[in-house]
Amino acid sequence: MALNRMFRTCPSSGLVFHEPAEKLMRWNAVAAVVSLLVGGILAIGVMLTRWQAVHLLPPDMFYQVLTAHGLNMLVFWIIFFEIAVLYFAASTLLRCRIATPGMAWAGFWLMVLGALVNNYSVLRGDSSVMFTSYAPMGAHPTFYLGLILFAVGALIACFVFFGTLVVAKAERTYQGSVPLVTFGAITAGIIAVFTIAAGAIILIPTFLWSVGLVAHIDSLMYRTVWWAFGHSSQQINVAAHVSVWYAVAAIVFGAKPMSEKVSRGAFLLYILFLQLASAHHLLTDPGLTSNWKIFNTSYAMYLAVLASMVHGLTVPGSIEVAQREKGYNQGLFEWLRKAPWGNPVFSSMFISLIGFGFLGGISGVMMGTEQLNLIIHNTVYVPGHFHATVVVGTTLAFMGLTYFLIPVMFRRELMFAGMAKWQPYVFGLGMAGVSLFLMGAGTLGVPRRHWDISFAGNPFPYEFPGAAWLMMGIAGVTGMIAIVGGAMYLLITVGSVFLGRKIQTPGFQHVRARDGVAPAPQPVAVAIAAHHPSIGVAGFVAPGTFALAMVFLVSFVLYYFINWKYLSTIWPLK
Amino acid sequence: MSAILPPSERVWWKQPLDRVELVWIVVALLWCLIMFFMMPYWHIYGQQNLANEAYRANPGDFSKKTEEMIQKYKVREEGGELKVPVVRPPAGSDVYLIAQLWRWYPMLELEAGKSYRIHLMSMDWLHGFSLQPENINIQVHPGYEHVITVTPTRPGTFAIICNEYCGVNHHTMASRLYVVK
Ligand code: HEM
Ligand SMILES: [Cu+2]
Ligand SMILES: [Cu+2]
Numbered sequence: 120m121a122l123n124r125m126f127r128t129c130p131s132s133g134l135v136f137h138e139p140a141e142k143l144m145r146w147n148a149v150a151a152v153v154s155l156l157v158g159g160i161l162a163i164g165v166m167l168t169r170w171q172a173v174h175l176l177p178p179d180m181f182y183q184v185l186t187a188h189g190l191n192m193l194v195f196w197i198i199f200f201e202i203a204v205l206y207f208a209a210s211t212l213l214r215c216r217i218a219t220p221g222m223a224w225a226g227f228w229l230m231v232l233g234a235l236v237n238n239y240s241v242l243r244g245d246s247s248v249m250f251t252s253y254a255p256m257g258a259h260p261t262f263y264l265g266l267i268l269f270a271v272g273a274l275i276a277c278f279v280f281f282g283t284l285v286v287a288k289a290e291r292t293y294q295g296s297v298p299l300v301t302f303g304a305i306t307a308g309i310i311a312v313f314t315i316a317a318g319a320i321i322l323i324p325t326f327l328w329s330v331g332l333v334a335h336i337d338s339l340m341y342r343t344v345w346w347a348f349g350h351s352s353q354q355i356n357v358a359a360h361v362s363v364w365y366a367v368a369a370i371v372f373g374a375k376p377m378s379e380k381v382s383r384g385a386f387l388l389y390i391l392f393l394q395l396a397s398a399h400h401l402l403t404d405p406g407l408t409s410n411w412k413i414f415n416t417s418y419a420m421y422l423a424v425l426a427s428m429v430h431g432l433t434v435p436g437s438i439e440v441a442q443r444e445k446g447y448n449q450g451l452f453e454w455l456r457k458a459p460w461g462n463p464v465f466s467s468m469f470i471s472l473i474g475f476g477f478l479g480g481i482s483g484v485m486m487g488t489e490q491l492n493l494i495i496h497n498t499v500y501v502p503g504h505f506h507a508t509v510v511v512g513t514t515l516a517f518m519g520l521t522y523f524l525i526p527v528m529f530r531r532e533l534m535f536a537g538m539a540k541w542q543p544y545v546f547g548l549g550m551a552g553v554s555l556f557l558m559g560a561g562t563l564g565v566p567r568r569h570w571d572i573s574f575a576g577n578p579f580p581y582e583f584p585g586a587a588w589l590m591m592g593i594a595g596v597t598g599m600i601a602i603v604g605g606a607m608y609l610l611i612t613v614g615s616v617f618l619g620r621k622i623q624t625p626g627f628q629h630v631r632a633r634d635g636v637a638p639a640p641q642p643v644a645v646a647i648a649a650h651h652p653s654i655g656v657a658g659f660v661a662p663g664t665f666a667l668a669m670v671f672l673v674s675f676v677l678y679y680f681i682n683w684k685y686l687s688t689i690w691p692l693k
Numbered sequence: 694m695s696a697i698l699p700p701s702e703r704v705w706w707k708q709p710l711d712r713v714e715l716v717w718i719v720v721a722l723l724w725c726l727i728m729f730f731m732m733p734y735w736h737i738y739g740q741q742n743l744a745n746e747a748y749r750a751n752p753g754d755f756s757k758k759t760e761e762m763i764q765k766y767k768v769r770e771e772g773g774e775l776k777v778p779v780v781r782p783p784a785g786s787d788v789y790l791i792a793q794l795w796r797w798y799p800m801l802e803l804e805a806g807k808s809y810r811i812h813l814m815s816m817d818w819l820h821g822f823s824l825q826p827e828n829i830n831i832q833v834h835p836g837y838e839h840v841i842t843v844t845p846t847r848p849g850t851f852a853i854i855c856n857e858y859c860g861v862n863h864h865t866m867a868s869r870l871y872v873v874k
Contacts, residue, residue, distance in 0.1 A: 179861050212697050249858055255835065256818045256860065295703045299696040338819055338834045365696040375695035379705035381714050382696075404832045405747035405813075405839030413732045421725035428721040429714075436713060437696070489732045490741055496830035497821045497856040564828040566821070566856035570864040574854075578772040579869045581825050581852030661713045668717055672724065679728065683735075689827050691740035691844045 126214075131622075132370070132527050140210035140217035140283075141528060143227065144203040148521070148528075150231060151199035152612055155514075157238075158191035159605045166553075166602070169499075170595025171572060171588060178570040182247040185568060187238065189250035193509060194269070195234045198352075200517045201307065201359050202230075202276045207524075208304030208362065209283040215292040218282030222275055229272030237265025249568060251345060254325055254336035263326035270322070274315045277308050299376050299383065300369070303362030306386040307355045310393060314351035321345050339406050346397030354393050356509055357427065358386065360471065360516040364434045367468040367516075370523060371459065374441035377433050377661070385433070388426035392418050399487035403496045412489050424484055431476045432668050435469075436661040443654040443661075451656065451663040463539045467519025470547035474511030478554050479504060481675050491682050494689065499569075499591075500561020507554035510601075515547050518608050525612065531619030535611050542611065546604025552597025556590040562685075563587040743831070743841065750838040752816045759789040763799050771800060771869075779871070787812060787840075792820035792833045794860060797853050797868035805872050808844045821857030824870065830856060845872040 125138035164184040167175040176184060210217045217223060239261060240246040246258035284305070287293060297305070321344040327333040365382070368374040376382045398415035401407055442454030459465050482504040486495055495501065525533055533539055565572055565587050572591070574580035656662040695701065702708055736742050766780040778799040782788050784807030791798045793816035803809055813822055815835040822831040831841065855866035 178864065182858070182861060182863075247861070253819050253857075293699050295699040296705065298698050299700070337836065339837060342819075342832075369696040369698075373695070375701075377711045377714055378708050379700045379702075380708060381710060381718070401832075403743060403830060405834055405837040406749075408745045409736060409742070413729075417725075417729045417732070420722070420729055424728075425718070425721050425725050429718060432717045433714060436711075484728065488728065490735050490739065490743075493741060493743070493830060494828050496832065497823065498828075498830060562828075564823065564825045564830075566823060566854060568858040568863070569856065572864075574864070574867055577865055577867050578775060579852070579867050581854055581867055584826070659713050660711060665713050665717065672720065676724070683731070686741050687739065689741055689829055690824075690846055692829070693740075693742050693744055693842045 126216075129527050132523075134211055134527060135214040136528065137210050137214075137216045139220040140206050143217065143220065143223050144206045144211075144524075144528060146227060147199050147203040147206070148524070149616075150227075150234075151196050151203065151517075152609065154191045154195035154199060154234065155605070156609055158188050158196055159602065159609070161185075161188035161191065162598070162605075163602055164188075166595055166598035168570065170592055170598070172592055173595065174571075179244070179247070181570050182249075182568070183241060183244060186247045186249050187241045190237060190241065191234075192514075193250060194266070197356060197509065197513060197517075198269075198273055199230065201311075201355065202227075202273065204359055204363065204517075204520070205276065205280040205304050205308055206283075208301045209280050209287065212298050212301050213284070213287040213293050215283055215287035215290065218279055218286050220279075223279040226272040226275030226279065229275065230269050231272075233265045233267070233269025233272060235265070236261050236268060240265060251349065252325070253345070254328065254338060254341040257329055260326060260329040263322050263329055267319070267322050267326060270315050270318050273311065277311050277315075280304070280308050296379075299379060300362045300366045302383055303358055303365060303386050306389050307358035307362065309390055310351055310355050310358060314348055314355060317344060317348040317351065321348060339404060342401060342404065343397050346400040350397055350400060351393055353505075353509065354389055354423070356513040358389050360475070360513040361386075361427075361430045361434070363516045363520050364430070364468055364472055365437075367464055367519060367523070368434055368438050368441070371462065371465045371468075372438050372441040374437040377436045377440060381429060382433050385426040385429040388422050392422035392426070399492070402487075402489050402492035409489060416487050416489065421484070424480075427476075427480060428668075431472065431480070431671070432664060434472060435667065436664040439661040439664045440654065448654050451666055455663060461540050463522045463543050464519045466540075467515050467522070467543040467547070470543055470551075471512050471516040471519065474507055474515070474547060474551050474554075476671060477674065478551060478558075479507035479509075479512050481678050482554075482558060483508060484675075485679055485682050488679075488682075491686055493692075494682070494686055495561055497567055498561035499557045499565045499567045502567055503554045503557030503559075503561055503594075506550055506557065511547055511550045511554065515543060515550070518546070519543065521608075521612055525615045525619070526622055529616050529619075530622045531615045532622060533611065534614040534619045535607075538607055539611050542604055542607040544604075545607060546601055549597050549599075549601030549604050553594050553601055556594035556597065560587045560590040560594065563590070565591065744839075746840040748838045748840075749836060750814060752814070752835070755789065755812075755814050755838060756791060756816065758787075758812075759791055759799070762787075762789050767799075768802065777868070782809065784808065786810070790814075790822075791816060792822065792855070792866075793817055795855070795862040795866040797855075797866065800869055800871075802871040802873060803845050805845050805848045805874055808842055811841050811843055813839045813841065818859050819857045820855050820859050820866070823854045823856040825852045825854060827851060832857060848872045848874050 127136045161184050167173045168181045240259045246262040248258045328336050439454045447454045447457045763778050766782045767778045768781045769779050770776045781802040787810045789812045815833045820833040851870040853868045
């Protein structure tokens, strides 16, 4: 046991790391970055083929590369990183030893094995089925096997995370309630467990079908259960990156949640109202009634959407309050103007927040409306939408967190600090361009996962409007900018981790938990000063954030009704 | 650093809400309710709603019904060598459209302003019915016969393309739909 009790206090951040946990976080983060590298190289092929003027790859290779891009990005990069975030939120933030590090390693290696097996199947060339692998289109058995192994590994990691929470509680490593960020991570962990259960329910029979042990997989059943897995996993991403936003606000500004109750309540809504999550992917499918669709996409009031709208206010709101208390209290936006825009930890987080809300959030709710789905279903609007959520939102938030973790966890100075300043802008704005223009092209009907929108050689070609071609071209250009941004990130992180100047901790030595770690800080008795009376405008402590929220709402309402207007012009259907 | 530390007030759930938060929660909830009501509202007052009419069906039966329709209402063939039949079914009738690797079959000619019950089904994998430039997009399943009543509003030559990935020739799966006066 003694070995399991090595702790280190980070001299710059004051965070307490349990060494075995820290090593796990490092390895998971490295596996994540390797997946991002692979997915990023593939993104070049995808983007340059969809940019019809370049049309780089032949069709079979395009579909193969697109399959591998989706999997390495959406599954492997994101989930490896999330496991690192879970361990950070449990072990580091609660100053607790990690439960069963041996199991955690077993989980990690299973995930690595699963990722390799799955990539192998796609590389074979007979499994270009996209990450959704809709039956009855079949892939090689190793395709499903790889995903199952990966999921089992991730499930083990979730249980190690929960085990660590139990240990922290039992050993009283913290007082009172867990920090908000840990609470958010718990939300992500809980959603992950039932997401993976849905994954098992669909992938195991499909695997058996691929080896001939199950005779038939119904396509509608497949889509329903697959999306219960596929969509809930997006809710994990949201819970994880919102937690990262709160963490960054705390780390960079010392911001304190505006009120714990609201922020925690909003996380709870994610768990409770994670709609029967497949519903909004099935809005144009036969065999499901409208009542089922309407109820399950919204639970009669869109409470999960409400939760994200709440976080979208409270995160910048808490930053505003912290800034105003520091004296940036003039007007509506002095707090924002004086924010550290040159600090990539902050700029990543803020671009992530804005991009996720304005581009990803609004478009997502529009798409998820039963009738409006008719005008975008399976068009390139869909990848446009989720490059705003999972790339500008989740990926960029994780990138920002890495800049914080390199000195703290890898104990290396950040290399290319000047480049790091620019990276979030290059990647974030490039990606925002990709999302926006793919959405634009999708509105004009351009299909997703499609090799040739010129229909060359086809007896019945369709000619898309010039604007659609133009927008696919601009998406191509901004996509290349995003690729450059991604390459900058990889250069900075890989360079720093392997070659960065080592940060020495004078007099550093391993200590045992019980006798070495400083006691958890006593709660500071904050005189509840009748709510920051001295800051803000017109009785609002965060008027700037509120104004931004109103801009958001107005954009949302306008965009939403513009799409109803558009819908009303198409052929009547019933 | 507080979101990463335990809450400073131990009974944080009694801490009062901030006014900014309260106002926003109320406004956002109202908006969420409006968005919810838009969907049932459109079912009652809107023109564009998907039917709830769908049947389990087997490909053999479906293609037999399609062939019968073609026999009765074929007006010509198109596509040179391909000889794709073009059918012109009477207004209000049941019209069958097969999706299969990698074609739409047969080709339809409809009359503007008249309604048709279009039956959509796939013979093999998933396909995506995408009518352009109207931009109506519907998922097509094997084994499920989806019945949609459409009323083309304007004459013209429209395209039906496939927008659900269906294998290596997915991008070649395109056809036409004629709407005449
Ligand atoms: C670095 C720049 C990136 C570029 C230029 C890019 C570009 C694209 C494009 C154009 C498509 C759509 C292709 C189509 O439907 O025909 C696509 C698909 C996709 N991308 Fe990316 N992407 C990038 C990064 C990422 C990242 C970081 C993630 C995830 C975190 C991601 C996840 C996906 C997924 C899941 C798909 C869907 C694949 C499918 O339809 O099966 N991408 N990407
Ligand atoms: Cu198809
Ligand atoms: Cu297709």
